[in-house]
Amino acid sequence: MKIIIAGAGEVGFHLAKLLSYESQEITLIDTNKESLNYADNHLDIKVIKGDATSISILKEARVKTSDLLIAVTSSETTNITVSVLAKQLGAKRTIARISNTEFISHKDEIEFTKLGIDELISPEALAASEIELLLDQSAFNDSYEFEDGALTMVALNLSSTALFVGKTVKEAAQIFSEIHFVPIAIQRFGTQFTIIPRGDTKLKRGDNVVFITSEGGAEELCKVTGKTNKDIKNVMILGGSKIGFKATRDLSNRGFNVKLIEKDKERSFELADLIPQALVINGDGRNVDLLDEESIEEMDAFISVTGNSETNIMSCLVAKSKGVAKTIALVENMDYFELSHSIGIDTLINKKLLAANNIFRYIRKGEVVAMTKLNNMNAELLEFVVKPTSNICNELIKEIDFPRSAIIGGVIRNGKGLIALGDFKIQEGDRVVVCCLPKSIKKVEKLFL
Structure with a gap:
C-alpha cells in the first residue's frame, strides 16, 4: 500500500x-x-x-x-x-x-x-476508554472488547494458585470442559518470546497468558486462577490532561468516586467547573504527604496520566506501596512495557500504540473490523468478517490449513460470542477473532479474502 x-x-x-x-x-x-x-x-x-x-x-x-x-x-x-x-x-x-x-x-x-x-x-479518547475497560476488568492487566463485549480479550500472570498450572492446554480443556475462555498467546516469565499455544503447550507459573472469553468467561477465569475481579468505586487520577479530564468525567458519570489531582492552579479551577461531580485537588501528585492527606490507602485504583512517563511510573509504585489494588500508568516510551510486570505496575497504556491499533486495521487485507496489538507481545489480534468467497467459509476449524503461528480465539455469530474449537463450522457473516504472529499475518489474511 x-x-x-x-x-x-x-x-x-x-x-x-x-x-x-x-x-x-x-x-x-x-x-x-x-x-x-x-x-x-x-x-x-x-x-x-x-x-x-x-x-x-x-x-x-x-x-x-x-x-x-x-x-x-x-x-x-x-x-x-x-x-x-x-x-x-x-x-x-x-x-x-x-x-x-x-x-x-x-x-x-x-x-x-x-x-x-x-x-x-482521538488517541486521548482511546486512552480514556482503555482506562474504563481496565477498571471494569480489574483482575486483568490488559483487556480489549470485540463487538461491545461479545468476546473479550484479557491477560493475566499465572500464579501457583491457578488450577491449570503445570497442565497442557489439552489437559486443561478436558478438566474444564464447559468453559467460556481459551488461551491464545503466552509469554514465558523472563523472556520476550510470544508463543501461540497448541494442545501440547504446557501452562507454567509466571506465564503472562492472553485469553479470549465469551460471556461469563472472565468470571470463570478468575475462579480457576485465584484472581479477584474487585468492584472498584474509589479512584484517584493524577494529571488533568485531556486523558485525565475525559477519564474523570466518564467515570464520574458512571457513579465512580473520583479524586483528580492537577498541579496547575488555573487548570484545576477549570477542571472543577467542567466536572463538578468529581473532587479536583490542586497539588503536586509526586508529594507523598499530599497523597496520604487525600487518603490514597482508601483508593481501589490509582491512575497516573501526567505528561511525564517517569512521574506516572513512580507515583503508581507509591500507590502500590500504600496498598492500592489497581494501578495504571500512561507512558510514552514503548520500552517500558517490558518492565511493567517486573516492577509491579498492573497496566501501562500508550497513546501511540492505541492510535496505531485503531489505524492498522485499514491496512490489513480481508474485511478486518477490529485489531489490536498485544501489550509487550509480538502478536496481533484481528477480527475478520467471513465473506461467501472466503476460503474458510463452510469449513470445520480442524480442517482449515491454518498456520501454526496463528489461532482462532472465538467467533461472533448473530451478536453472540462463541469459543470455537476444532469441530466448529465457520459460516458466512461470522466475525472471527484470530491471534497471530507477524510471520503468519499474510497467510491468515488470504483465508478471509
Missing part, C-alpha cells in the same frame, strides 16, 4: 516505524526538519519537508495514487484540512486525528465522510 502520513510527531513517527517494518510504501510530511531527519535516518521511508495543507506538497507526495492518508499532526484543524484536500485530490481513504471528542460522538450527524474524512481518531 502507498501511505502518506502528515505529522512526524510521536504518533506519526510511531506509525511510520510500524508500517515501514511491513514493507509499506510510506511518505512522511512535516514542517520540522529535525523530526524528518531523524525519521529519514532511522526508517526506510520517503520524507518531505513542508506544510501538509499545501496542495503542491500533497501532489509531490503523489496523493492521487495513495491508498491511505493519515493526518496526525498536533493541530486538529490541520488534520481535518489535510484529509479533506487529500480526498479531493484522489486519496482512496483518509484518517484524521482530532482532540475534540464531540466530533466522534456526533460523526453520524455531521457525516464527515461527505466532507472527505473516512475516519476520526
Whole structure:
C-alpha cells in the first residue's frame, strides 16, 4: 500500500516505524526538519519537508495514487484540512486525528465522510476508554472488547494458585470442559518470546497468558486462577490532561468516586467547573504527604496520566506501596512495557500504540473490523468478517490449513460470542477473532479474502 502520513510527531513517527517494518510504501510530511531527519535516518521511508495543507506538497507526495492518508499532526484543524484536500485530490481513504471528542460522538450527524474524512481518531479518547475497560476488568492487566463485549480479550500472570498450572492446554480443556475462555498467546516469565499455544503447550507459573472469553468467561477465569475481579468505586487520577479530564468525567458519570489531582492552579479551577461531580485537588501528585492527606490507602485504583512517563511510573509504585489494588500508568516510551510486570505496575497504556491499533486495521487485507496489538507481545489480534468467497467459509476449524503461528480465539455469530474449537463450522457473516504472529499475518489474511 502507498501511505502518506502528515505529522512526524510521536504518533506519526510511531506509525511510520510500524508500517515501514511491513514493507509499506510510506511518505512522511512535516514542517520540522529535525523530526524528518531523524525519521529519514532511522526508517526506510520517503520524507518531505513542508506544510501538509499545501496542495503542491500533497501532489509531490503523489496523493492521487495513495491508498491511505493519515493526518496526525498536533493541530486538529490541520488534520481535518489535510484529509479533506487529500480526498479531493484522489486519496482512496483518509484518517484524521482530532482532540475534540464531540466530533466522534456526533460523526453520524455531521457525516464527515461527505466532507472527505473516512475516519476520526482521538488517541486521548482511546486512552480514556482503555482506562474504563481496565477498571471494569480489574483482575486483568490488559483487556480489549470485540463487538461491545461479545468476546473479550484479557491477560493475566499465572500464579501457583491457578488450577491449570503445570497442565497442557489439552489437559486443561478436558478438566474444564464447559468453559467460556481459551488461551491464545503466552509469554514465558523472563523472556520476550510470544508463543501461540497448541494442545501440547504446557501452562507454567509466571506465564503472562492472553485469553479470549465469551460471556461469563472472565468470571470463570478468575475462579480457576485465584484472581479477584474487585468492584472498584474509589479512584484517584493524577494529571488533568485531556486523558485525565475525559477519564474523570466518564467515570464520574458512571457513579465512580473520583479524586483528580492537577498541579496547575488555573487548570484545576477549570477542571472543577467542567466536572463538578468529581473532587479536583490542586497539588503536586509526586508529594507523598499530599497523597496520604487525600487518603490514597482508601483508593481501589490509582491512575497516573501526567505528561511525564517517569512521574506516572513512580507515583503508581507509591500507590502500590500504600496498598492500592489497581494501578495504571500512561507512558510514552514503548520500552517500558517490558518492565511493567517486573516492577509491579498492573497496566501501562500508550497513546501511540492505541492510535496505531485503531489505524492498522485499514491496512490489513480481508474485511478486518477490529485489531489490536498485544501489550509487550509480538502478536496481533484481528477480527475478520467471513465473506461467501472466503476460503474458510463452510469449513470445520480442524480442517482449515491454518498456520501454526496463528489461532482462532472465538467467533461472533448473530451478536453472540462463541469459543470455537476444532469441530466448529465457520459460516458466512461470522466475525472471527484470530491471534497471530507477524510471520503468519499474510497467510491468515488470504483465508478471509
